[in-house]
Amino acid sequence: MIDCFKMNKYQSVDENILYMSMQIYKLLDKSEHIDTLFDKYSKKQNINLSVNLERLLYLALTFLYSIGMIEAKGNLIRRI
Template identity: 45%
Template sequence: MEALPDSAPRYNKIPSLRYLKSNQTKFITSLLDNIVDFKSALLEKREQLDMEYIISEHDYFLVSKHQIVEENILYTSKVLFELLEKELHVDELFLLYAQKRNITLNLNIERTLYLALTLLFSMNLVLNNQNMLKRNPL
């Protein structure tokens, strides 16, 4: 019989059970290590995304290049306070604001207007009398 080259597979050697068990243990250990590494990588990514979300939260008291003036609560409060020369209903005040700023009211603008009114109420600059708003005579 002719001798097989070294690169030829050898079928006459059957691995022992001890060899198979040690390889299986190594495989399971490396698999568990990879799972732990993957989980820690996912947790790090989640923390990073949470931090990015916290940083990108909307700050209504600042104006930056990414915000329009109507989203600034302090500026909107000033404009609303100036518009309250006489007693007005909330809807009339918002329509007057939209006419003065030459904008159309939408949900975002109305949210900003309500936040601005809340600021004016908290500073005791505006009084409410049966859905009618007026300046607080200081």
């Protein structure tokens, strides 16, 4: 199990929840559906969307939601 909040030389920056949260927050210029947001993230970072990446993206969204930076209404995610 990786520690998603610490950086070390064996872990890529794309596996860090804080970095991913920052990138997702920058992508949320308007309300987005989760699937669209994940696709935008993978295209911007030039990485393939996989189950492991989606799991980390959900953790990043949960982190942003828990600190009050985003909210979910229906199926859409938006900045607060």
